[in-house]
Amino acid sequence: MSRHLLDIAQLERRTLDYLLDRGEYWLDPAHAEVGRTRLIGRGVALLFYENSTRTRCSFELAARRLGADVLNLDIEHSAVEKGESIVDTGTTLAAMGISHFVIRHGSEGVPAELASALPSGSSVLNAGEAHVAHPTQALLDALTLRRSFGQLEGLRIAIIGDIRHSRVAASAISIFRRLGVGEIRLAGPRPLLPDNTPEGTQMSDRRDEALAEVDVVMALRIQRERMARTTTPDPEDYREHWGLEEADLARLAPEARLMHPGPVNRGVEISDELADGPRSLIREQVRNGVAMRMAVLEWLDEENRNGQ
Ligand code: NCD
Numbered sequence: 001m002s003r004h005l006l007d008i009a010q011l012e013r014r015t016l017d018y019l020l021d022r023g024e025y026w027l028d029p030a031h032a033e034v035g036r037t038r039l040i041g042r043g044v045a046l047l048f049y050e051n052s053t054r055t056r057c058s059f060e061l062a063a064r065r066l067g068a069d070v071l072n073l074d075i076e077h078s079a080v081e082k083g084e085s086i087v088d089t090g091t092t093l094a095a096m097g098i099s100h101f102v103i104r105h106g107s108e109g110v111p112a113e114l115a116s117a118l119p120s121g122s123s124v125l126n127a128g129e130a131h132v133a134h135p136t137q138a139l140l141d142a143l144t145l146r147r148s149f150g151q152l153e154g155l156r157i158a159i160i161g162d163i164r165h166s167r168v169a170a171s172a173i174s175i176f177r178r179l180g181v182g183e184i185r186l187a188g189p190r191p192l193l194p195d196n197t198p199e200g201t202q203m204s205d206r207r208d209e210a211l212a213e214v215d216v217v218m219a220l221r222i223q224r225e226r227m228a229r230t231t232t233p234d235p236e237d238y239r240e241h242w243g244l245e246e247a248d249l250a251r252l253a254p255e256a257r258l259m260h261p262g263p264v265n266r267g268v269e270i271s272d273e274l275a276d277g278p279r280s281l282i283r284e285q286v287r288n289g290v291a292m293r294m295a296v297l298e299w300l301d302e303e304n305r306n307g308q
Contacts, residue, residue, distance in 0.1 A: 001120065002115070002118070002120050002121055002123055004111075005125050005126060006112055006115060007133045007135055007171075007174075008133070008174040008175045011135075011178075016178060019296060020139070020143050020295075022295035024147070025295070026065075026291035027287075027291040032065065035065050036067045037067055039063065039066035039068035039298070042069070042301060043093075043100070044070050044099075044102065045070075045101050046072045047090075049103070049104060049105045052104055052128070053262075055128060055289070056072075056104075058289040060072065062297055063297060071093065087114060090118055091119075094119050099122050101124045104127040104129075105130070106130055106225075111124050123301070123303075125297070125300065130167065131164075131165045131223070132170055134168050134170075137171060138171035138172050138174065139295075140285055141172055141175070142179055143292050144281050147288070148257055148284070149215065152181050153180040153182070155215045156185070156253070157181055157184055157185070157214060157216040157217075158185040158214045159184070161269055162188060162192040162222045163220070164191075164192050165226040166220050166223060168220060168261045169218075170198075173200065185201065185202050185204070185210045185214065186198070186204075187203070187207055188205065189238070191231050191233070192222070192233070207242060208251060211251045211252060212252075213253050214252055215253045215255070215257070217258050218259040220260070221261075222268075235268045238269075239267060239268050243270065243271065244258065245273075246271065249279065257280070258281060259281050259282065
């Protein structure tokens, strides 16, 4: 049996707490030196079948800071273009000694399919799966909130925008519920909301109501690549009705903070002033992402070595 990180829901509360503590540990520059020896001789492959800047760079840095050998598969120029299946690509890399497979893919189920085909002792790390899961983003968001507020218990959080197509929202909802967040409000234009209200959340298309007195606002990018052109909202229209601006701060709790997983469409989901302002946690999120991914890689490596 190998351990993977496919979804937040698979993790018990004590594992979540353990991983967040380890994320905190790796954020401390005093631990950089010990980090470099953790994954020596281990191979980490990055298989990104969808575009990415921060998640890919973040995983790559995390693996390097742990001393691993990193293989960045250039999908466009790989045998994938000759029709090789993901399972064949994975087992080929496993034969070369790769033990950790970081995968991002636009189709649901692909990370699990890869996980079931790899030899025992290998792990799959889901780096973004269609609209369904992005577990390391949820962990880094939780770490960011924990560092900012001390704990997540009781926080009121509004997630604004394209909830329907967002794997970030799906995994965030899952981790926030497990960590005792007080209220999770979801809001966006009707076509960008899911058909059914996710369990443990309140959903509406009334923006100001959703923002009222919240401690945290998480803005999301419109996932154009996951919707038909006809239903894609006009950016100007979206900015006017849903874009977050300075004036919105008055609606929120006094110490409220702003988040965005990136990439940000500046001036659409969030104004420049807010994105770069003192309430923004956007850079913190990115910084914490590397440490969080170090924690996940280290944990899976230990679990799979012990399990062999
Ligand atoms: C997100 C993703 O790809 O799911 N970005 C990220 O990983 N930080 C969100 C997005 O693309 O909008």
